[in-house]
Amino acid sequence: MKSINKFRNELFRTKTFKPEDIIVRGGSSGGNLSLTLTLKLQKEQNIAPKAGFFFSPDTDLTLSGKSFFDNYRKDITVSPLFGDYTTFLRSFFVVGGDEMTLDDTLRVVDKIKANGHEVELINKEGMCLVFNISGSFTPEGKEANVAVEKFIVESFEK
Numbered sequence: 001m002k003s004i005n006k007f008r009n010e011l012f013r014t015k016t017f018k019p020e021d022i023i024v025r026g027g028s029s030g031g032n033l034s035l036t037l038t039l040k041l042q043k044e045q046n047i048a049p050k051a052g053f054f055f056s057p058d059t060d061l062t063l064s065g066k067s068f069f070d071n072y073r074k075d076i077t078v079s080p081l082f083g084d085y086t087t088f089l090r091s092f093f094v095v096g097g098d099e100m101t102l103d104d105t106l107r108v109v110d111k112i113k114a115n116g117h118e119v120e121l122i123n124k125e126g127m128c129l130v131f132n133i134s135g136s137f138t139p140e141g142k143e144a145n146v147a148v149e150k151f152i153v154e155s156f157e158k
Helices: 002-013 029-045 066-071 102-114 131-137 139-157
Strands: 023-027 051-055 091-096 119-124
Touching: 023 029, 029 051, 091 102, 091 131, 091 139, 102 119, 119 139, 131 139
Parallel strands: 023 051, 091 119
Antiparallel strands: none
16 A cells, blocks of 8 residues: 555656546556555545556455355466466566465465476565565665566576
8 A cells, every 4th residue: 555655646746647647457466456546546635547447356355255265266367376387487476474465475486396396486574565566665676676687687598
């Protein structure tokens, strides 16, 4: 939520954009953030973007929906934890120690390792979901992004 607030404040502080000039979008967790941003703008400032589109958005992290429990093992795009990692690509994961998905991410990393594949992990205590998007604003974000850049370069060199 701090990232959403910072983005919102900076966007409207500069007055470069009017709400009617903006269309938000997001998929999965990005859909959650786009919906949350829109609801927050409507509630706190009585404004909203012109439009929004959302691809399979995460809309309920309380997991109260029936389909979550009916489908979670059927669709590996919903629960890749249950996928087959017998063959898998060189991988890099970034996860924050305060994320709700921490254990799930660590279990996927363990499955990849158990199948003998190369996997790197950055797990930063005290960090939240996709903390690396903070980039140069936090030392942890900067460190993670430098490691990601290095991983990309090395992947193409192999």
